[in-house]
Amino acid sequence: MTTTVRSSSPFLSTFPGRYYYDPAIFQEEQEHIFGKMWFYVGRADALSSHGSYRVVTVASESIIVMRDKEGQLHAFFNVCRHRGARLCNQESGQLKGSIQCKYHAWTYALDGRLIGAPNVMSDEQFDRLAYGLLPVALHIWEGLIFLNLAENPQPFEAQLNDPRVQQFGDISPYDRYQIGRLKVGKSITYEVQANWKLIIENTLECYHCGPMHPELCELIPLYRTGKVFADEDFSAGVMLGEQVEAFTVTGKASRPPLPGLLPEDTRRYYGLLFLPNMFINLLSDHVVVDTFQPMGPERTVVISDWLFDPDVMARPDFDPSDAVDLLDLVNRQDWVVCELTQKSMASRAYRNGGNYAPDEHHIRGFVEYVLEKLRH
Ligand code: FES
Ligand SMILES: [Fe+2]
Known part of the structure; x- marks a missing residue:
């Protein structure tokens, strides 16, 4: 379907007006553009110490970017794997070695592993490894952090070097x-x-x-x-x-x-x-x-x-x-x-x-x- 109006004059058409305000189109952009491309979220040196974190929005999703004990940066969906409570509610901050959910106190290491679930015994056939925070692809280029929400993201360089x-x-x-x-x-x-x-x-x-x-x-x-x-x-x-x-x-x-x-x-x-x-x-x-x-x-x-x-x-x-x-x-x-x-x-x-x-x-x-x- 072609939705743009083409002109025979030397003036070329913009998007029709609704592309600039329609929530349905914005939603499609979230899914097909911001949810699939590498998206720049900020500088790596802003997260300088272990446990420092920032919460960013990518394609309408809240994402935590944080530095673990080894100095590695990670990005995770800001969603508790138990019943879904949002984990970090500040724009940025400093964690003391782990993230604990307010609701039932599930606790995650800075690298996303689930390390604590109160009253869940080891004999209850609960595979903690399967309930770590859901990761988001992260790439650092020239000290700049890029995230990609796609399940199989294209290589960062493929996007960066694309002439379009x-x-x-x-x-x-x-x-x-x-x-x-x-x-x-x-x-x-x-x-x-x-x-x-x-x-x-x-x-x-x-x-x-x-x-x-x-x-x-x-x-x-x-x-x-x-x-x-x-x-x-x-x-x-x-x-x-x-x-x-x-x-x-x-x-x-x-x-x-x-x-x-x-x-x-x-x-x-x-x-x-x-x-x-x-x-x-x-x-x-x-x-x-x-x-x-x-x-x-x-x-x-x-x-x-x-x-x-x-x-x-x-x-x-x-x-x-x-x-x-x-x-x-x-x-x-x-x-x-x-x-x-x-x-x-x-x-x-x-x-x-x-x-x-x-x-x-x-x-x-x-x-x-x-x-x-x-x-x-
Ligand atoms: S929702 Fe996070 S521990 Fe229950
Ligand atoms: Fe300008």
């Missing part, structure tokens, strides 16, 4: 930025009242940059033209303006470049979007990793982590605010228009959707990708 997942090109040449070695200098969580696809679409285009991001356009003049990359060459990134030293609110450089970069990385910006939910901004003195977490048909949580060289962070005068304030401003400008757009999605006027102007044509590839995953 790498919307702006291949990440591998950029391992010189050593994202796993950098540390978080600032993290901001945004609650955005918009469907996750509006946020991805917005991230994919710079047609809005002139009207919406005057400060960003001061730093990257190309963005005034509505283009995302010069000459459609994704791998070349974009240059900062001639008088601009660094990607900061002042345009001045206040930190040395990250170690290991190439001369051409200086005063250059690379943006890399990986479906379904990660966007990486590479700058010469910092990196920003965004995660988009769809929480409902009209609600997405976005977490931005600003990463810096740990040696620079150790300096007494380290202050990340000139970098943070810039993309924080740009982010907030973006959320305003994503939320304004969300308000119209259920309008009769948008029943058949809208259109992508020539500078946005590449977004249609994302639309096709989602429709294919949903088998629509």
